[in-house]
Amino acid sequence: MYSLFTKILTAIYFLRRTHSPSTLTAIRTMSSASTQRIFQLKLNPLTGNSEWVVIEENDEQAFHQPLLATTSYLDMLNDSTRNTAFREAIDKTVTKPCHVLDIGAGTGLLSMMASRAMGGKGTVTACESYLPMVKLMKKVMRLNGMEGRIKVINKRSDELKIGLDLSLRADVLVSEILDSELLGEGLIPTLQHAHDNLLVENPLTVPYRATTYGQLVESTFLWQLHDLQNNEAGASDGIRLAPPGSESLLSVKRQQYAMHCDPMREELKTLSEPFKIFEFDFWKRPESYSKTELRIKATDDGRVHAVVSWWVLQLDREGTIYYSTAPRWISSPTITSPVDWCDHWKQCVWFVPGGGISTFRGEEICLHATHTDTSISYNLDTQMSTTDVLHHGLTTNGDFQLVLPPERVAIYGxxxxxxxxxxxxxxxxxxxxxxxxxxxxxxxxxxxxxxxxxxxxxxxxxxxxxxxxxxxxxxxxxxxxxxxxxxxxxxxxxxxxxxxxxxxxxxxxxxxxxxxxxxxxxxxxxxxxxxxxxxxxxxxxxxxxxxxxxxxxxxRACAIYLPDLWKSRCCLSKIEGFGHSGVNATLGACGHVAELEEGPCLPFFLWQCGEFDVLSETFDVMEFDFTKQICQCQGKSQVI
Structure with a gap:
């Protein structure tokens, strides 16, 4: 498992799909009275330099290129469990003509669901700040006969004004602005502004509530991703990148990291039952900051190396429609695991600093959880030895600190x-x-x-x-x-x-x-x-x-069977009754595309791609001789 994680950042080629441009690192827009332009920042991987490329609004060819192929939109639209849950909740919530506001509308799927639920009556406003997606949304709505029934606004929701963009406050909010941590896409400030400026008092919302959960785990694999000091202690080179007394000199960032935890199941030992951490109600204005203290009883002896967390959406007020990002080993009447693998939402991992905290079955561990506008963090307390306190990061020598990604720290260890x-x-x-x-x-x-x-x-x-x-x-x-x-x-x-x-x-x-x-x-x-x-x-x-x-x-390369990843990126047709085939080229869908269209390669950690099976021997494609100056290369191999 460890060697896969650190050594196989795989370039996966999806057969027969559309071609992707250079790595997209940023987008910004500029408007004028006559036209709107996109400034697309592209990275040249050979030089490390970036340059802004201007795309005119009427440049349809540019937008037919898979500008968004590396995003998670396609994976999300292929998540049938998510789509069905939102459709059922919207049908149950939007039962009469009213004003519905969709924030972060994407392809307009939730907006079209809301309009259909009202029989084409009422008002639906779709707010989307990302211009390429706005163009795609208009195309989808046109193909579904919804173009004149939904008002599309190319702005951030906190730029919307009553009397200018919206005639009246909205009665219903539908939105899906969630990341794997829940808060990272600005859920709290978005809801705060909406409740203060865009929604009626006590509005209806889909989703209705989100709850975060966690579990304490022991895992050598996760420990290797952040505790450089202890992992490099026995290295034969004699170099200490995180020397004793200066262990904070090099570290990973203190944050939650999105990871599929199911592939690590054999590497994990759970040390607690799942516990509820925070609850966020969409139907009322959330707080920017909150903290809680939980007393968690250890279910086994071990060392707590990490907190694994996930969230559960309650989509309707009555609590009958749910969506969960829990790992598959979680099963209870109120916390259910997702049916299908997906890449847009994962579990999150919070590393306990240093070598972790030792605990014994039945011992209580105090977890302090804090959330801000955009993130959730943790601190653990228990009866620790002096060594544990040092490793727990409760002391510091004030040294300069270099922060590196967990994968790089694992390689250095x-x-x-x-x-x-x-x-x-x-x-x-x-x-x-x-x-x-x-x-x-x-x-x-x-x-x-x-x-x-x-x-x-x-x-x-x-x-x-x-x-x-x-x-x-x-x-x-x-x-x-x-x-x-x-x-x-x-x-x-x-x-x-x-x-x-x-x-x-x-x-x-x-x-x-x-x-x-x-x-x-x-x-x-x-x-x-x-x-x-x-x-x-x-x-x-x-x-x-x-x-x-x-x-x-x-x-080097090999042929691999990846049914989960393939399913998450395959061509779209109907989603809950709405045609989406028009987005396949732009989003880089695989399968059932023109024979002559070539596909891009996208980077994935192989062990994070769901089920996989190696179908061929590893073969060499080409070699690059660094002792000579760079030159054009080509290679050809037969796959057996």
Missing amino acids: DKNWRLSMLKALKSVLQGRRHLLCVVADDSVFLPLLVAKLSEAPHVISSFPGLKERGFQYLQAAARANNLSPDCIKAVEKGVKQLTMHDTNEKQVDLLIAEPFYFGHDGMLPWQNLRFWKDRTTLDDILSEDAIIIPCKGIL
């Missing part, structure tokens, strides 16, 4: 990975003195390792993503590892700007990378070829016998 790096460097550094090394990526491990293994080393790190934070960390970590901070230099410029002036007119003997680029952790495997581009850029300052690590890249 992987003794096998570190041993392979150690062996590679030892084999090439023997007999070399006064070595000049350039670390071309955002690695914080390699500069320290090179400095430790080399005689009179000079290490230059570029830190294209970490920038000043990377240099601050290296300075502190070098001192903690008894290395001279002077042997490591960070340059505040990209690799392509490096010159002989930066190397004191000395040629580079060793160019090395993991490769790892901070902020691009969900990249497709070949987007790490940015290292090859960097190596080519630096060719003029490399010595004739310069060592390049890694020296080669091999793109």
Whole structure:
């Protein structure tokens, strides 16, 4: 399980689906009297640079490209359990003509449900701030004969004004602005503004209520994702990235992380019964901040490494229609597990700092839970030893702190990975003195390792993503590892700007990378070829016998059976009676598309894709020789 999580960020190619453009990182819009434009920010994975691309409103071809293929819209629309629950709740709630407001309308599915429930009478206002989705919504409504029955407004809901956008306050609110944590998409501020400015007093709402639940678990797998200090203790390289006494120097962010927990079931040991944490009523104005204290009885001996949490929607006032994101091992009359796998909503994991908290069967653990406008956090108290208190993060030495993703922390704590790096460097550094090394990526491990293994080393790190934070960390970590901070230099410029002036007119003997680029952790495997581009850029300052690590890249593949993931991204037809086939191309649906249309590859952690089965041997597609300058490559393999 661990090796899958850290090593297989899989590029999954959905056969016969439409093509996806470059990675979409941001969208903003600008309006004028005559037209509206989208400024689409695209990332060039080879250079790390981004540029704004202007798309005119009337550029239909641009919008027919799968601009939204990497989003969760398609997965959500394929969630039949969700769709049916909302349809039943809307039919039960909207029983007479009234004014219905749909916030975050998406393709307009809930708006069309509300209009149909009123027999085409009453008023439905669909609010959607994302222009590409507004265009898609209008197309869906036109295809379903709903275009003149629903008012579509391309604004954020907190920009709506009575008398300008809405003639009167709405009687009913329908919305689905939830993420895996529940609050991350701005549910609370959206509801606050709606109740203050857009809704009648005591409105009807779908959903009616949401409740968050949690469970204490022990899991070595989850522990490896955040406790670097203890996991690296036995590493043979002697480097401590989170040294004793400075364990806060490098850590993961204190937040909930969305994960499918069912694949981890054999890696998890539950240490409590499920417990209710917070309740949020959609029909009344929520509070921005609240905290609660829960006394939780341990059901077994063990160490609490994490809090696994989920939420349950009560969609109708009477409490007969529910939707749950609970893991499948949860089963009770009031908390039910989801029927189908889905990718848009997962469970959440909160890491207990350090090595966790030991507990015994029957012992009470005090959980402090707090929610803000956009997140939920936890603290655990029990009778802890001094070591537990230290690991629990209740003390701090005020050191600089570098925050990295859990996957990267797990790799840095992987003794096998570190041993392979150690062996590679030892084999090439023997007999070399006064070595000049350039670390071309955002690695914080390699500069320290090179400095430790080399005689009179000079290490230059570029830190294209970490920038000043990377240099601050290296300075502190070098001192903690008894290395001279002077042997490591960070340059505040990209690799392509490096010159002989930066190397004191000395040629580079060793160019090395993991490769790892901070902020691009969900990249497709070949987007790490940015290292090859960097190596080519630096060719003029490399010595004739310069060592390049890694020296080669091999793109490998295999055929895999992924029924859950396939189902979540397959072509749409009718959703609760409303045709959605018109969105398939834009959302990048797979299956039943034109023979000549090629599909993109999307990055997924394989173990998070539901059921899977490997159908072929692993085969090599092509190789990339990093010892030479970048060049065009192609490869071909037969799948058996």
